[in-house]
Amino acid sequence: MEVFPAVVAALRASQGEGFRVLHFSVQDNHVHLLVEANDSSALRAGARSLGVRLARAINRACGRKGRVLDDRYHTRALRTPREVRFALAYVLFNFKKHQVRVPTRLDPCSSAPWCDGFRALPAAVLEGAPVVAPHTWLARVGWRRHGLLSPDEHPA
Numbered sequence: 158m159e160v161f162p163a164v165v166a167a168l169r170a171s172q173g174e175g176f177r178v179l180h181f182s183v184q185d186n187h188v189h190l191l192v193e194a195n196d197s198s199a200l201r202a203g204a205r206s207l208g209v210r211l212a213r214a215i216n217r218a219c220g221r222k223g224r225v226l227d228d229r230y231h232t233r234a235l236r237t238p239r240e241v242r243f244a245l246a247y248v249l250f251n252f253k254k255h256q257v258r259v260p261t262r263l264d265p266c267s268s269a270p271w272c273d274g275f276r277a278l279p280a281a282v283l284e285g286a287p288v289v290a291p292h293t294w295l296a297r298v299g300w301r302r303h304g305l306l307s308p309d310e311h312p313a
Contacts, residue, residue, distance in 0.1 A: 167211045167214040169287040176200065179191045241300035243313070246313075247313065249264065251264070276305035
């Protein structure tokens, strides 16, 4: 079993009432996530649950046991439409920072295929997706005030 499908399955299974994975990008040695949570308690519980699911899935896919995730992670509350748009572009286009030559415009190891915020690309369908539609105004509508995403963008 490959690691990426295992990670996607863990992300899909982690969706809950109070914790939602909106977008992701899986790199060789780290993962970027854009999540929503109803409150700080739901964020803590959702992140903990997701961490356990990811570790189990990755260990199973690699045929190994033991610790997978460091205790290091960066979390930041996004408060403005501009911050959300910047974070979305950073997550979906992060693969361009890690590759010398970019063979595709969209990262196949991300939620880009399910993102409905691209200009000049067909609208995405969330059916069967490992991500869910946002509940908050910022993540659903607000960020679009700063322009839809272009597949030719690069993260800052």
